[in-house]
Amino acid sequence: MLNSKVSLNAIIIFCLLLLVGCKQQAKELTLEEKITLAVESRKIPTSKDHKVSFTLPESLIGRGPQITEVFSHMENYIPTVLIEKGNTKTTKLPENISHTLGQEILTSAFFEEETSLDQICDEKQVNGVIILHKGQVVYERYPEMKPFDKHFLGSVSKTFLGTIIAHLADEGKLNEQDPIGQYLTEFKGKPLENVTIENLLRMTSGINCRESDKGSYTDPNHCFYKLLQHSAVYTEPNPGFEESLIELLANSGKIEPAEQTYDYTSANSVILTTIAERVSSKPFHQLVEEYIWTKIGAEDDARVTLSSTGVAGSYGLMLMRLRDLARYGLAFTDDATTKIASERYINQIHTGDRALFRSERGTDQHLRKKYYEGQGADFQSYHWDVIFEDGDIFKEGFGGQGLYVSPSKRLIIGFFSAGKDKTNNNRNMISLVRSLALLEQFKE
Numbered sequence: 524m525l526n527s528k529v530s531l532n533a534i535i536i537f538c539l540l541l542l543v544g545c546k547q548q549a550k551e552l553t554l555e556e557k558i559t560l561a562v563e564s565r566k567i568p569t570s571k572d573h574k575v576s577f578t579l580p581e582s583l584i585g586r587g588p589q590i591t592e593v594f595s596h597m598e599n600y601i602p603t604v605l606i607e608k609g610n611t612k613t614t615k616l617p618e619n620i621s622h623t624l625g626q627e628i629l630t631s632a633f634f635e636e637e638t639s640l641d642q643i644c645d646e647k648q649v650n651g652v653i654i655l656h657k658g659q660v661v662y663e664r665y666p667e668m669k670p671f672d673k674h675f676l677g678s679v680s681k682t683f684l685g686t687i688i689a690h691l692a693d694e695g696k697l698n699e700q701d702p703i704g705q706y707l708t709e710f711k712g713k714p715l716e717n718v719t720i721e722n723l724l725r726m727t728s729g730i731n732c733r734e735s736d737k738g739s740y741t742d743p744n745h746c747f748y749k750l751l752q753h754s755a756v757y758t759e760p761n762p763g764f765e766e767s768l769i770e771l772l773a774n775s776g777k778i779e780p781a782e783q784t785y786d787y788t789s790a791n792s793v794i795l796t797t798i799a800e801r802v803s804s805k806p807f808h809q810l811v812e813e814y815i816w817t818k819i820g821a822e823d824d825a826r827v828t829l830s831s832t833g834v835a836g837s838y839g840l841m842l843m844r845l846r847d848l849a850r851y852g853l854a855f856t857d858d859a860t861t862k863i864a865s866e867r868y869i870n871q872i873h874t875g876d877r878a879l880f881r882s883e884r885g886t887d888q889h890l891r892k893k894y895y896e897g898q899g900a901d902f903q904s905y906h907w908d909v910i911f912e913d914g915d916i917f918k919e920g921f922g923g924q925g926l927y928v929s930p931s932k933r934l935i936i937g938f939f940s941a942g943k944d945k946t947n948n949n950r951n952m953i954s955l956v957r958s959l960a961l962l963e964q965f966k967e
Contacts, residue, residue, distance in 0.1 A: 554804045558833035561806050565602045565829055572599035585922040586942030586949075591650060594675040594922060594941040595668045597842055598826050601755055606811045606825040606841075614820025614850060614860055619659040627962055629955040632897060638951065640664075640959070648940070648948040649923070650674060651845045655935040656965060658858035665845075667941065673826055673842040674939040677920020680827075680841040681792050683811055683851075685724060685906035687799050689868035690814045696802045699724065699871070706798045709773040720798065722781045723791040724905050725876070731778040732790035746775045750790060754840065755830035768834050769797050785903065792838035792906065807835035818861045819850045839921055845937055852928045852935040855916075868905075869930075875902030875910055898957045915960060923949040927956050932965045 552560070575589040577600045593600055625641035640662060643649055650667040651674065653660065668674060691697050697706065697720060704716035715730060722728045732746035733739060739747040751757045753768035766774070772790055779786075796807050803810060808827050816825060825843035828836035854863040864872075899912035907916045915929040923940025936956055940949035 551804075554800060554806070557804075557809070558806050561604050561808065561829060562831060562833055565604050566598055566826070567602045568599050574599065586944065588943060590922070590943060591667050591941040594939070595650065595672045597675045597828075597840070598673065601828045601836075601840070602830070603826040603842065604808050604829040604835075606808045606816050606827060606843075608821045608824055609812070609817055611817045612820060613822045614853075616655065616846060616849070617659045618663075619656075619661055620663075621661045621964070624654070624662050624962075624964070625664075627959075627964075629958045631895070631954045631958050633954040634951055638955070643951055643955075646948070648951050650939040650941055652936075652938040652952065653845050653849045654937075654959075655849050655853060655858075657933045658853065658856075660849075668845075668939065670846065671823070671844060673823070673844060675920075675922065675924070676839070676841040676843060676848070677922055677924040678789070678839045679848070679918045679920040679924050679926050680837060680839050681789075681906040682918045682926065683815060683841065684792055684795055684799070684807075684837045686863060686868070687807075687810045687814050688720070688724065688795055689865065689871065689905070691799055691802060693865050693867060697798065703794060703798065706801060707769065707773070707794070709767075709769050713773045714777040715773065715775075718777075718781045720795065723795050725903065726785055726787045726791055726906075727782045728791050728794075729777045729779040729781045729783060729786070730772065730775060730788065730790050730794075732772060732775045732788055733778070733786060734788045734790070735786075746771065747788065747790065750793065753830060753832065753834050754836055754838075755828060755834070756836070756840070759831060764832065767832065768793060789838035793834075796835060796837040806833070807837045811841075815851065815854075815863055818863050819847070819854045820860060821847045821850060823847060845939055848926060848937045849935050852926050852937060855928045856930050856933055856935070858933055872905045872907060872916060873910060873914060875904040877902050895957050898961070900957075911957070915957075917956060919953045923953060925953055925956055927960055929960055929965070932960065934960060934965050936960065 575592045577593050626639050628637050628639060630637055644652065644664045644666045647666045651665045654662040692699055699721040700719055702717045702719055704710040710716045715728065718728045734747045736745065739745050742748055749771055750768060752759055753764065772794055799810060800806055823844050825841060825847065828840035853859050854861065895909060900909050901912050902910050904910050907918050909917045914931055917927045919925045922942060925938050927936040936959060938952045940952060942949040
């Protein structure tokens with residue numbers, strides 16, 4: 524009897540110890556620990572991965588004879604981490620290919636010559652283009668890439684960040700009207716302390732880290748050049764940085780008061796990413812997985828660049844298949860199985876400041892106004908470049924990438940590009956996408 528009691532007590536003690544051990548193992552990792560694990564899991568390119576020699580001038584201007592290869596397989600050139608779909612079911616995209624859509628004439632005030640989708644593709648002005656209407660694929664071509672390639676997204680990536688910020692706001696983890704100093708101690712007592720999250724979302728923070736400055740991509744002393752180094756777009760300094768990227772941005776100061784000018788710079792996106800990571804205790808790639816990638820029925824994992832110091836390329840360095848980009852756009856419409864945008868978020872997107880939109884500075888902003896002259900461009904919002912008067916939204920990306928979403932027309936247009944020469948023909952889709960969206964057949 525005594526031996527039985529001893530054995531029972533031993534079993535109970537063993538179970539308790541096992542339970543304690545399991546609890547310790549299940550202890551939630553800190554954000555820093557999660558980022559460390561992510562950095563350790565990165566795909567780090569070797570010389571064998573490189574199909575071409577990727578030279579710095581090509582990264583500066585986004586064009587060159589080899590840029591199509593680089594944009595289509597950037598994971599072979601910059602360290603990246605997976606954005607996993609896990610065991611989620613892939614959403615099928617039924618096909619109802621139009622035999623006339625590719626021949627429709629497209630025009631814009633910026634692009635003076637008439638052209639068509641078929642001509643754009645035949646002349647290899649894009650790497651890939653896909654159009655969904657009412658949940659069906661009506662046009663899809665891959666002139667310069669394979670359908671399974673994970674292509675560079677450029678600043679279209681910023682809309683993923685905007686969607687994540689909206690989710691965190693919906694959950695009460697942040698408020699768009701809060702000052703960034705409330706979330707980031709690095710900004711306490713600094714000029715940008717009282718800039719709001721909304722200012723960052725609308726590119727009106729006034730931060731002194733403009734990417735449209737002369738020398739922003741070429742001057743090693745410029746704040747934006749250093750941002751690219753911290754992100755591993757440029758070679759990271761050896762042995763390391765004197766300050767973190769968020770400290771660099773906090774110390775950059777203001778060039779003008781907030782809400783005065785629409786001044787597009789990825790520095791705003793980096794600050795937003797840091798806020799999102801800290802309030803959620805999750806790295807950017809995990810936030811994309813949780814709020815977007817496991818919801819849209821993706822057919823493959825995506826990737827995002829990740830530097831050795833844990834800085835994610837959330838502002839423009841995501842990689843994915845074109846069909847998965849289309850699925851992401853679809854999730855903003857009623858054709859989606861699972862929507863990823865709340866009514867509050869949709870209302871926020873469709874609320875903007877026309878005066879600020881017209882106060883823009885820099886070459887890209889000036890071109891953006893010309894692209895959509897007379898086509899109903901109203902304002903920008905939540906990291907989407909243009910909100911049109913009919914509710915359509917559009918985001919372009921460096922090098923000629925784009926995502927156009929029309930909830931009312933149930934229309935999605937996604938495209939990837941790469942500039943091989945100085946003609947800028949790869950930007951034709953950006954200037955013509957609104958003309959495409961306004962075709963009569965999409966009004967049905």
